[in-house]
Amino acid sequence: MALSKDCDVAIIGAGPYGLSSAAHLKALGMEVRVFGEPMEFWANGTPPGMLLRSPREASTISDPKAAFTLEEYERVNDVAPVKRLPKDTFVNYGKWFQTQLGAVLDRRNVAQLCRENGGFKLFVNGGEAVTCKKVVVATGIGKFANVPGPFAGLPGKRVSHCYEGRPFSEMGKRVAVIGAGQSAIECAVLLGEASFSVELIARVEVLRWIGMHPRLHHLGPVSKMLYSKHDIGPIGISRLVAYPNLLYQFPMWAKDTIRKRAVRSAGAPWLIPRLPSVTITTSTSVVSADEVDGEVRLKLSDGSERRVDHVLLGTGYRVDISKYEFMSEGLLKEVRQLDGYPDVTAGLATSVPGLHFTGAAAARKFGPLLYFVTGTDFASRELASYFSRHRD
Numbered sequence: 001m002a003l004s005k006d007c008d009v010a011i012i013g014a015g016p017y018g019l020s021s022a023a024h025l026k027a028l029g030m031e032v033r034v035f036g037e038p039m040e041f042w043a044n045g046t047p048p049g050m051l052l053r054s055p056r057e058a059s060t061i062s063d064p065k066a067a068f069t070l071e072e073y074e075r076v077n078d079v080a081p082v083k084r085l086p087k088d089t090f091v092n093y094g095k096w097f098q099t100q101l102g103a104v105l106d107r108r109n110v111a112q113l114c115r116e117n118g119g120f121k122l123f124v125n126g127g128e129a130v131t132c133k134k135v136v137v138a139t140g141i142g143k144f145a146n147v148p149g150p151f152a153g154l155p156g157k158r159v160s161h162c163y164e165g166r167p168f169s170e171m172g173k174r175v176a177v178i179g180a181g182q183s184a185i186e187c188a189v190l191l192g193e194a195s196f197s198v199e200l201i202a203r204v205e206v207l208r209w210i211g212m213h214p215r216l217h218h219l220g221p222v223s224k225m226l227y228s229k230h231d232i233g234p235i236g237i238s239r240l241v242a243y244p245n246l247l248y249q250f251p252m253w254a255k256d257t258i259r260k261r262a263v264r265s266a267g268a269p270w271l272i273p274r275l276p277s278v279t280i281t282t283s284t285s286v287v288s289a290d291e292v293d294g295e296v297r298l299k300l301s302d303g304s305e306r307r308v309d310h311v312l313l314g315t316g317y318r319v320d321i322s323k324y325e326f327m328s329e330g331l332l333k334e335v336r337q338l339d340g341y342p343d344v345t346a347g348l349a350t351s352v353p354g355l356h357f358t359g360a361a362a363a364r365k366f367g368p369l370l371y372f373v374t375g376t377d378f379a380s381r382e383l384a385s386y387f388s389r390h391r392d
Contacts, residue, residue: 007033009387010122010132012110012326014038016061017359018138019097020376022104023063024384025136033132035106035124039094041142042087045165049190050087053182053210053268054372055231059085061097062377064384068097084270114328119354122326134354136383141360141371143324144317148178150289151311158296159289162187162314172309173197176298178286180204181265184314185275191312192277199279199306201298206282208266232368233262244366244378252338255367262368265316319361331355338364347386348379356383 009025011018014036022034052059060070073093074081082089098105108124113135115121122130145161160166162183173196177188180202191198211231232241240247241262247255281300288299289311298306320340322332336343336351341364348356348366358379362370369375 006130007031007132009033009134009136010035010110010120010130011136011138012036012113012122013138013140013359014098014105014107015041015138015140015359016094016373016376017140017379018136019094019101020062020380021136021138021358021383022101023068023097024380025387026101026104027064028384028388030387032104033106033130034098034101034104035108035110035122036139037107037109038098038105039091041140041163042094043091045142045163046087047162047168047187047190049193050186051268051270052085052087052090052373054085054374056081056083056085058231058372058374059090061094061373062380063097063100064381068100073097110326112328113326114331115334115352134387135356136348137321137324137355137357137361138359139324141317141319144319144360145313146315146318147313148286148315150286151178151313154289154296154311155291158291158309159311159313162312166312168194168196170310171196171312174295174308175199175310175312176201176296176306176308177312177314178202179265179314179316180207180267180282181314181316182267182271183316184265184312185267185271187312187314188278189271189274193274198277199281199308201281201284201286201300201306202265203285204265204282207280208264209269209272210266211269232372232374233258237262241367241369244369244375244382247367248365255365259363259368263371317360319364321357321361341365346382347390348383349386356386358383 008030009032011021011034014034018034022032026032070093073096110122111125112123113120119131119133120135151159168191175191175196175198177184177198177200188198188200232238237258240258285301286298287301290297296308296311321342334352342350342357342361344350344357344362344365348358348362360371370379
């Protein structure tokens, strides 16, 4: 049977990558429907007071005519530009971006996605079914939070992930933050500034900071040869990351090496002067964690012990598309994978015709640019180019 479609393309996820994909595909004349609450992860998952790590020039969501830039949002809405973008401003920018797309948004979440008659059927919350020829999965990293083994047995009220959206007020007054990246360091700073007793525990010998060679960024044309505007990765690697289609040609071992080096744990240097309120313990890891007498007991690799009210994990993410509850078992089995990542090819296409993944899920093959907002330009143009060539 031929598929009777409700739309040409269903986009699952209404964050930066979903909204950007919609803008580019709509410009092709395709009937697009975006499912999800706009900017939900950014609005509800990230802590109050957070600032974007990315520079302003790398914080615009891509549209085909560059009409809906961060600067245009600020101009139209009389928002004063600042060097470090608050997450609330970014959330409002994303919601404004969505309104520029017109009536393409369906705020309901997708409960299940499966194949049917050469296309796809989506069941949304409430039971309604929507059919389409193509699907773009743009649901971000929210489902991929990494919980290391020692913390797996803690009750939910005693442990959470930095970008889970748990209110600080629910954490008691003594918090151990685990990790050495931007999310861990910034959450520790925000807790300290809110008068919590907070300790940052990290395996690294010393905390690392991004962009600690400022002179190399102010050498005019030479700097442009060494670093891309995206500000991802150290000298040299930054330029490679800027060309995902070039990285795609590299062997997997090389791509993995470049990706891991570009996004290794490090914090933005503007956090350094805000650290005095945080106790920092490095070269140490948590060996075990359990609940004892209404508090968390942490045993550390140096033999010491901590007692805290809550553990906040800044331990990163591990992509595993099986954690997307909406993926039907049959469809999931059809998607060729690489250690949890979909094995995407040109057009961010999977082994299932018509199914595409954008954003972090595509970073294993196309590089770490797709972990960041600035990657929306490449990803959405790649999708649009592929769709324009494959209209069937």
